[in-house]
Amino acid sequence: MINKRRVVxxxxxxVAPNGTNVSIFKKHVYDGVSGIQHIKKLEDLNFSCQIAxxxxxxxxxLNNYFNxxxxxxxxxxxxEYGVIAGMDAWKDSKLPINDSETPLWDAxxxxxxxxxxxxxxxxxxxxxxxxxxxxxGSTTVTQTMASGISxxxxxxxxxxxxxxxxxxxxxxxxxxxxxxYDRISDGKAEVILAGSTNDSGPYVWGGFDAMRILPxxxxxxxxxxxxxxxxxxxxxxxxxxxxxxxxESLDNAQKRGATIYAEILGGHVNSxxxxxxxxxTAPNSDAVQYCIRKAVAHAGIDPGEIDAINGHLTxxxxxxxEIQNWCIALGRKGQDFPYINSLKSLVGHCLAxxxxxxxxxxxxxLKENFIFGNINCEDLHPEIENWVSRDRxxxxxxxxxxxxxxxxxxxxxxxxxxxxxxxxx
Amino acid sequence: MTKEELLSxxxxxxxxxxxxxEGLTTLTENTDFIKDLEINSANLVDVVLDVEDEFDIEIDxxxxxxxxxxxxxxxxxxxxxxxx
Numbered sequence: 001m002i003n004k005r006r007v008v009x010x011x012x013x014x015v016a017p018n019g020t021n022v023s024i025f026k027k028h029v030y031d032g033v034s035g036i037q038h039i040k041k042l043e044d045l046n047f048s049c050q051i052a053x054x055x056x057x058x059x060x061x062l063n064n065y066f067n068x069x070x071x072x073x074x075x076x077x078x079x080e081y082g083v084i085a086g087m088d089a090w091k092d093s094k095l096p097i098n099d100s101e102t103p104l105w106d107a108x109x110x111x112x113x114x115x116x117x118x119x120x121x122x123x124x125x126x127x128x129x130x131x132x133x134x135x136x137g138s139t140t141v142t143q144t145m146a147s148g149i150s151x152x153x154x155x156x157x158x159x160x161x162x163x164x165x166x167x168x169x170x171x172x173x174x175x176x177x178x179x180x181y182d183r184i185s186d187g188k189a190e191v192i193l194a195g196s197t198n199d200s201g202p203y204v205w206g207g208f209d210a211m212r213i214l215p216x217x218x219x220x221x222x223x224x225x226x227x228x229x230x231x232x233x234x235x236x237x238x239x240x241x242x243x244x245x246x247x248e249s250l251d252n253a254q255k256r257g258a259t260i261y262a263e264i265l266g267g268h269v270n271s272x273x274x275x276x277x278x279x280x281t282a283p284n285s286d287a288v289q290y291c292i293r294k295a296v297a298h299a300g301i302d303p304g305e306i307d308a309i310n311g312h313l314t315x316x317x318x319x320x321x322e323i324q325n326w327c328i329a330l331g332r333k334g335q336d337f338p339y340i341n342s343l344k345s346l347v348g349h350c351l352a353x354x355x356x357x358x359x360x361x362x363x364x365x366l367k368e369n370f371i372f373g374n375i376n377c378e379d380l381h382p383e384i385e386n387w388v389s390r391d392r393x394x395x396x397x398x399x400x401x402x403x404x405x406x407x408x409x410x411x412x413x414x415x416x417x418x419x420x421x422x423x424x425x
Numbered sequence: 426m427t428k429e430e431l432l433s434x435x436x437x438x439x440x441x442x443x444x445x446x447e448g449l450t451t452l453t454e455n456t457d458f459i460k461d462l463e464i465n466s467a468n469l470v471d472v473v474l475d476v477e478d479e480f481d482i483e484i485d486x487x488x489x490x491x492x493x494x495x496x497x498x499x500x501x502x503x504x505x506x507x508x509x
Contacts, residue, residue, distance in 0.1 A: 067442045069468065134486075137474055138467040 007184045008424055010258040011093025011246030013066035013085035013195070014360045017053030017239055017347040018189050020061075021088060026364050028346070029372045034223035035347050036237050049214035051222040053239030053348030054200050055081060070152070073139045076188035081242035081353070082149040082197030083156070086111060090157060090193060093258060103160025106190035106252075109150045110179050111244070112165055113196060114352030116205045117144035149197055157248050161189040169411030170312070171269070172196045173243060173355025173394035177419055178267045180247040190223050190252040193244060198353040200240030208238055211281075213316065226349075227376040228313040228325070228342035229384050229393060236314040241349030243356030245363070260424045262366045265299035265404070267419035268292075278297040278414040288416055291328035292408065295418035303330040306338045306420075307402035308371055310362040310408045313342035314349050320383040322410075327387050337388045338343070338406075339398070345375045355417065362407045364422045369401035426506070431499055438475045442468045454496040467492075481505060 012022050014144030017035025019025030028035070035053050065083050074080070084404040086109070090097070098104050127135050132348060144149050145375040147165040154163035162183060167176050169254070173196035180194035208214055216234040219251050227235040252259055270291045272284025298304050307406040309326060326340070327333040343358045350357050365371055373396040380390060401423070436452060441505040443449050444463035448456060455498070458464045464472070473489050476482070476498070492498040 069465070072441060072471065135474060138470045 005187060006250035007181050007264045008248055008250050009245050009261040009264065009363055010253050011089040011095070011242035012261060012360050012363060012418045013089030013092060014054045014242070014357055015081040016243070016357050017055055018239045020055050020057045020084070022092065022360070024407035027359070029343070029361050029364065030370060031333060032346065032373050032375050032397065033055065034375065036226055038222050038230060043219070046207070047202070047209050048212070049209050049235070049238070050219040051225055051237055052200070052205060053237060053241070053350060055241045058259045071098070073137055074143065074144040075120040075123060076148070076199065077119065077201060077240065078113055078116045078199035078242070079149055079152060080144060081240065082111055082195070083152055084196060085158065085197070085244040086153045086193055087241035089246050093246035095191065095246065098158030103158055104131065105160040107159045108161030108183070108189050108192045109154045109157070109163045110166060110176045110192055110194045111150040111153055111196060111346035112176045112352055113146055113149055114167060114169060114172060114198055115149050115204065116146055116199060118199045119201060120144050122203060126392040136184070144388070153408070154194060155247055161192070163389070164403045167352065168415045168417070169413055170349070170351055170354055171409040171411035171415050172352040173357065173415040174359060174407060174409040174417035174419055175263070175269050176271055176356065177245060177247065177359055178417060181264045183265065184247060184249050188301065189279070191246065191248045194247050195242060195244030196353050197242035198240045200349040204240070205238040209387070214238060219277055223398055224376055226315050226345050226388045228315040228345050228374060229319050229381055230315070230377040231381045232379065233315040233317070233319060235316055239349030240279070241347070241348035241350050241353045241357055243353060243354065243358070243360045245359060249322040249366065253417050259281050262363045263421040263422045263424045265297065265301060265422050266367050267417065268298055268368070269336070269417040270294070270327040270414065274414045281412055282414070283410050284414055285321060287414065288322070288325040288410065288417070289329040290366045290417050291416040292326065292406070295406065295420055297332070299420035301404060301420065303332060306330065306404050306406050308339040308341070308365070310358055310403045310405060310407040311342050312341055312408055314344055321379055323384045323387050333387050335389045339371045339392055339394060339400070339402070340388070341374050341394065345377065358409070359407055359419070362405050365422055366402060366405060369399065370403060371398040371400050373397040428499065431502060432495070434479055435476070435498060435502070436480060439472055442472060445475065452495065454499070456487065456495045458493055474504060482506060482509065
């Protein structure tokens with residue numbers, strides 16, 4: 001804790017279902033515009049849940065990010081989202097693109113994913129099974145290896161520090177931010193492009209549909225489907241996209257006169273060991289509380305200083321448990337509870353990308369002085385209302401200037417990540 | 426197919442992979458894909474697949490290994506076309 005270097009955020013990029021660049025995303029988050037839509041393909045394939053959060057952009061836009069060689073045979077949606085978000089964040093930070101022959105030794109990439117290049121992999125499977133392995137071409141490996149996303153970004157930027165891909169299910173994005181924080185705080189790097197991405201499509205979402213954990217009664221009302229904290233929450237809406245944050249030492253940011261979005265005070269990642277109620281798919285509440293408490297302690301703040309929480313809150317029955325865990329961990333409830341919101345009401349659950357996309361939204365709230373409203377939770381779950389006062393869960397966006405926001409993500413495998421962001425003044 | 430036609434088709438195929446555009450303007454039979462055009466060696470397999478599609482031929486591993494220059498590539502393509 002002594003001599004910890006201060007770490008800040010100097011660039012943002014996002015490809016979300018409700019906005020494929022930061023300015024539209026910010027507007028739509030503020031205005032409560034949902035990015036969830038009916039997906040014809042899911043209907044054709046007999047999915048129970050035929051809706052999803054899917055980023056929409058013109059294919060031509062890819063020419064601004066990939067060269068003609070990289071575009072040939074590109075069939076990896078997560079790669080597209082990650083490269084767009086990552087390069088946008090870098091541009092936003094005003095860091096130069098390295099066109100020299102010397103790698104940027106102090107700049108790295110930590111960009112996570114759950115699975116990459118599923119559609120490319122499907123292509124390959126068909127060719128291999130037909131005995132045509134020699135027809136795969138050179139891009140099957142680079143588009144389907146998990147680290148393809150960090151490799152693409154690292155090469156485009158010429159980074160010479162750590163270039164890696166982390167993976168911890170739905171906590172991946174938040175974990176990436178904390179890995180970047182740790183490395184910079186330790187003095188091993190000055191700048192890291194951190195974030196996460198997730199493929200879209202039936203092969204990604206099918207497994208969740210099969211688990212019967214997605215809502216199936218909203219195929220005709222897509223924007224009403226994702227209902228975090230609501231009494232009528234009936235499962236998470238699958239999503240996809242990417243979020244990216246340029247994370248930088250305060251020294252380096254000040255030296256080059258960068259715009260600073262927010263400071264990262266600290267955080268924690270842990271696991272419940274799939275013990276005491278924790279399992280492959282459910283969290284050990286003790287571990288969640290422990291993770292939050294450790295994050296707060298690491299950030300060097302009092303739990304009472306937290307103005308708002310951006311929860312994991314996926315719109316399942318686990319939402320009430322999450323709220324209880326926050327209450328117990330922070331020792332705050334009722335009227336004393338911080339404001340809390342879930343971006344998933346607007347974009348669905350973007351899986352491995354959720355932590356980074358939601359962190360972008362969280363940082364925007366600090367920078368732009370608002371707390372976005374939760375749509376679809378007018379009918380607050382009674383178990384949640386027992387713990388937290390109704391007005392702490394805004395259904396409309398508040399013009400309120402938060403100083404500190406806690407953001408947490410939880411993932412399959414009983415893994416947790418919690419990061420503490422602070423307004424930078 | 427004349428040699429000129431063949432060369433022109435080959436040029437079209439390799440163009441997207443070329444990183445040294447200058448080498449393309451001075452393309453001759455002796456042009457080396459990696460040294461002169463700076464085609465990434467990993468992309469050579471993609472060039473070969475595109476050649477297979479364009480000429481409707483199949484190029485075995487041994488022939489493929491020879492296709493490092495314009496001249497060698499034309500020789501392989503002509504050979505495969507002849508044995509079609």
